[in-house]
Amino acid sequence: MLEPPVLNTGRTIPPIGFGTWEIKPNQAAKKAVLAALKAGYRLIDTAKIYGNEQGVGEAIRESGIPREEVFVTTKLWNDDQGYNRTLEACRTSLQNLGLDYLDLYLIHWPASTRRHPSWDAMKQLKEEGLILDAGVSNYTIDHLRELQERSDMVPAVNQVEFHPFIYEQQRELLIYCAGQGIVVEAYSPLSRMAREPHQAIHNIAREVGKTPQQVVLRWCIQHGTVPLPRSTNPRHIEANLQIFDFELSDAHMKVLNSLSDGERITWDPEGMG
Ligand SMILES: NC(=O)c1ccc[n+]([C@@H]2O[C@H](COP(=O)([O-])OP(=O)(O)OC[C@H]3O[C@@H](n4cnc5c(N)ncnc54)[C@H](OP(=O)(O)O)[C@@H]3O)[C@@H](O)[C@H]2O)c1
Numbered sequence: 001m002l003e004p005p006v007l008n009t010g011r012t013i014p015p016i017g018f019g020t021w022e023i024k025p026n027q028a029a030k031k032a033v034l035a036a037l038k039a040g041y042r043l044i045d046t047a048k049i050y051g052n053e054q055g056v057g058e059a060i061r062e063s064g065i066p067r068e069e070v071f072v073t074t075k076l077w078n079d080d081q082g083y084n085r086t087l088e089a090c091r092t093s094l095q096n097l098g099l100d101y102l103d104l105y106l107i108h109w110p111a112s113t114r115r116h117p118s119w120d121a122m123k124q125l126k127e128e129g130l131i132l133d134a135g136v137s138n139y140t141i142d143h144l145r146e147l148q149e150r151s152d153m154v155p156a157v158n159q160v161e162f163h164p165f166i167y168e169q170q171r172e173l174l175i176y177c178a179g180q181g182i183v184v185e186a187y188s189p190l191s192r193m194a195r196e197p198h199q200a201i202h203n204i205a206r207e208v209g210k211t212p213q214q215v216v217l218r219w220c221i222q223h224g225t226v227p228l229p230r231s232t233n234p235r236h237i238e239a240n241l242q243i244f245d246f247e248l249s250d251a252h253m254k255v256l257n258s259l260s261d262g263e264r265i266t267w268d269p270e271g272m273g
Helices: 026-039 053-062 083-097 115-127 141-150 164-180 199-208 212-222 234-239 250-257
Strands: 043-045 071-076 102-107 131-137 157-161 183-187
Touching (some): 026 043, 026 053, 026 234, 043 053, 053 083, 071 083, 102 115, 102 157, 115 131, 115 141, 131 141, 157 164, 164 250, 199 250, 212 234, 212 250
Parallel strands (some): 071 102, 102 131, 131 157
16 A cells, blocks of 8 residues: 555545445445455545444444544534534534544535534534544635634645546645645545546556556545545455556546546535535
8 A cells, every 4th residue: 555645633544445425224334334444444434414324333343443543534514513513413423433533524515604613613622532633525725715714723634526527627626735735535536437437547447457446546546635435345345445556657647637527426615605
């Protein structure tokens, strides 16, 4: 594996994580997360709104892997924003997960101006030791600038949609985050397989002897992001980790970068909140 990325708080984060959106009910989430931990993932990404924190937590506890070796992330949902609600929601998520601390707690969306008191509450949660790092998700450069004007706590992570089809749209955000020491996590890195991988991705995959999915995940890594692929298929779960034994050339990266057509999987947070 690559050297793990270092957060602006000095802690490290695994270079790839396991996504759990839509893996429900809890029993299915438990099974998938157990398979992921067994395969070697050490970052698990969930959210209160995914409705599977309980299953995720059971898998982490039953895996037998020491708690400090698993990087657990969950997220504050929009309805829970606000200072007191954030404190309460974090405790609820910890209870659901059956854990005493989170490695990373993220504001899920910059959905309303209540994100400001939510961020203040994140600072409080960090001081109490309930979360080791605080971050955001779906924040644009404007949202990040606004946050930094109000607070001296810089987010450790910004989790955003990132895959070749929106590279151009996210390029400046990547540069901005790198400049601020904010690690970017790539969600929907496989575009949810909602579209057939482009022929150019197939061509590169053939050239490097990998699958199109492995090529795209490797592209995310070479852009300095932490991809969070999701799968319930044990073969895919394992295959998605096999991306540390090859490298894409500059020419490959250019071809993949050029596939941008701006088609997003989720909402565009531009102007949100
Ligand atoms: N912060 C946010 O607002 C936000 C938004 C969206 C997602 N996320 C996070 O990011 C994670 C990943 O994003 P995502 O779930 O939207 O989508 P994704 O990881 O891009 O794609 C998941 C889809 O890809 C398929 N897949 C995975 N590996 C494959 C492989 N090797 N070959 C073929 N198909 C494969 C999966 O099917 P199989 O199960 O059949 O493998 C599943 O249908 C989420 O689970 C969540 O944790 C966060």
